[in-house]
Amino acid sequence: MVGAIFNEVPSVEMSAINLLEIAYDAVRCSGDPQSAHHILEAVRQLPIHVHWEIDSALFHHAARLKAGHRISLADACALALAKTLGAPLVTSDHHEFDTLEQHGIARFIWIR
Secondary structure, eight states: OHHHHHHHSSOEEEEHHHHHHHHHHHHHHHOOTTHHHHHHHHHHTSSEEEEOOOOHHHHHHHHHHHHHSSOOHHHHHHHHHHHHHTOOEEEOOHHHHHHHHHTTSOOEEEOO
16 A cells, blocks of 8 residues: 555655654664664665755744644654645554544545
8 A cells, every 4th residue: 555655646755753753663663773774775765755854834834733733743744744745644643633634634645
């Protein structure tokens, strides 16, 4: 299913905060500090544009989303980036985003 995402959207954009979330989870689960490096190298092989910096507009948008909804900081960054780009958010985090989708706060592509 995840591979199909590359066919559904014109480009795949990702916040470095969300990439960091994946990397630290890989290190935690494997116990191998090099897992973060492997994750970064794997992402570099994919057609994903990583946003390494947060500009002031994204900063303020993420802060408002985090303050107004029960979502993690990383998810607020992902949602702010998606909304800034006018794009759907690709996620599996139903527990954080179902309510936002029901209220029309954003568009989502669910990967499970």
